[in-house]
Amino acid sequence: MTSSIKLIGVAIAASCSLISCGDISNELDRKINELENKTQSLDSLVNKEVDKVLTLDTLIEKERQKLNNLDTLVKTSTSKIDSIVSKGKRIVQ
Numbered sequence: 001m002t003s004s005i006k007l008i009g010v011a012i013a014a015s016c017s018l019i020s021c022g023d024i025s026n027e028l029d030r031k032i033n034e035l036e037n038k039t040q041s042l043d044s045l046v047n048k049e050v051d052k053v054l055t056l057d058t059l060i061e062k063e064r065q066k067l068n069n070l071d072t073l074v075k076t077s078t079s080k081i082d083s084i085v086s087k088g089k090r091i092v093q
Helices: 002-092
Strands: none
């Protein structure tokens, strides 16, 4: 009888251990899925922000090119004005 009780006790303990391991495994799977979802969400957010930066970079490059063109125009105009002023000085003298 004592050995039967011990056997039943061992069987119950083993069953509890297996059930606990199953619960831990399920909890671990759930936590891993949550982490994967958060990672995907963060990845999506980072990609959106990178796209914004790239768009801004493109805009800055376009504006820089416009500024360079304007600078060239100002230099050309200044050169022409200087040339006209020099001719005007020679005519006046």
